[in-house]
Amino acid sequence: MTPLVTAAVLLAAVTHAGWNAIAHRIGDKLVGFALICGGGLLIGLATTPFVAFPAGPAWPLLLASAAVHIVYYLLLMTSFRLADFGQAYPLARGSAPLVVTVLAAVFAHEVPGAWVSAGIAVSCLGLTGVSLWGLRGTRPNRAAVGAALATGLAIAAYTVVDGLGVRAAHSPLGYIAWLMVVQGSAVPMLLYARERGATVRVLRPYAGLGLLGAALSFSAYALVLWAQTRAALAPIAALRESSIIVGAAIGALLFKERFGAPRIAAAALLVLGIGLMLSAG
Template sequence: MTPLVTAAVLLAAVTHAGWNAIAHHITDKLTGFALISGGGLLIGLALTPFAGFPATEAWPYLFASAAIHMAYYALLMTSFRLGDFGQAYPIARGSAPLVVTVLAAVFAHEVPDAWAAAGVAVSCAGLTGVALWGLRGRRPDWAAVGAALATGLTIAAYTVVDGLGVRASGTSLGYIAWLMTIQGAILPACALWRLRGRTGAVLRPHARLGLLGAAMSVTAYALVLWAQTRADLAPVAALRETSIVVGAAIGAIFFGERFGAPRVAAAVLVVAGIGLMLHTG
């Protein structure tokens, strides 16, 4: 985790929280995600002539990732529909790094040292705390929590699949371009089918915001994929999820959701975890 990799992943965290906030802001979730996914398709198509073509070994990972991403989008839409942004987003993102740590050890043979493992664990505690400690005095919405946890599992799955795929591809930019191209048409097609005859009227008011979200989404994941070619999967996954702190702040500032002292304490845990992950011995 060099300073350059760390900076890239932290920038990815900010842009990732931003596009998720845009998706949450658009009331019709399928419309919002269709615009962001469709915008990603356009960006992917624009990039393919200038990016390297992924190696043959990467294509099974690309198709598997596209399928997992569809499950991720469906579960994330459900999470946003059922729960507050400041609750659903942190649970979904905070639960993923621990699963990534296990999957990376099994499939990528990346067993973290004591410092990295401690850092992932401390960060996950803080990330989950950002969501759960904000529920004091309120009964948790278990349907929303369940959907968010299921979302976290899909995040872990595509993180490992794409980590292995981008390493096999030989081109980080080519991999993200083709990933956006392959997966980008599915949600817009679903929206077109559901909105038969009303497509323009429904999509037009949110088009600019959706395209901004698409640009942020592609930027965030391109940075993460590049980082995964330079560092182990688990620390990158945990560092990326500092987007949860950004997401909680966005929820408080723009959506009127609580932040408060508990989430500040959780953010301190996240920073401590990052420090442990970057410890060089």
């Protein structure tokens, strides 16, 4: 992983935590995700005339990714309803890199070395373990933990599918633009099915915030997809989860969730894990 790739993934981590915080801040999760997905659709449509069309071999992977992303959004909405942002976000993100490591080895033939494997394991152990015990020193809601872990599995699945797809597409921006177009209407359609004639009324108060979230989401994933054409999938997935620390800080500042010693320990383990991964490169 070159310094440029590392910087791109770290920037993606910050923007990713930002759009997730926006989605959590909007009380009606379906409204928030409809705005973010619908905004992504609009950004994708505006981008497609200016980028290369994804190559043919990428399309089965792109379509599969769109389906997984829709499931991911539904699971993430459930996680945000059931748990604090500072618990649901790190558990979902922290559990994904371990699964990505296994899937990348099987499907992309990318077997990490000992130091990279150790870095991934250390990062995931600290971040997932501390989120399992929540922010209030009590055992977490089992349904919330289950939803967050299922979200992590969905993240791992689309990470590997998109890693293979963007390499086959020969155009990271073309791939992300068309991915947003293909998947972008599903959640807005769910909101329309629920609200019917009141859809515009419920969207209007949050339109600006939701479109900002869409722009952050598009930017974050475009950076990650570009990075996946330059480096192995597993260390990118683990490095991207530095967004967990950003998410914990956002939870403390915006949602008044405790930061405390557990989050400091998670930050220390994350830095150690990233150091192990980058030292191997």
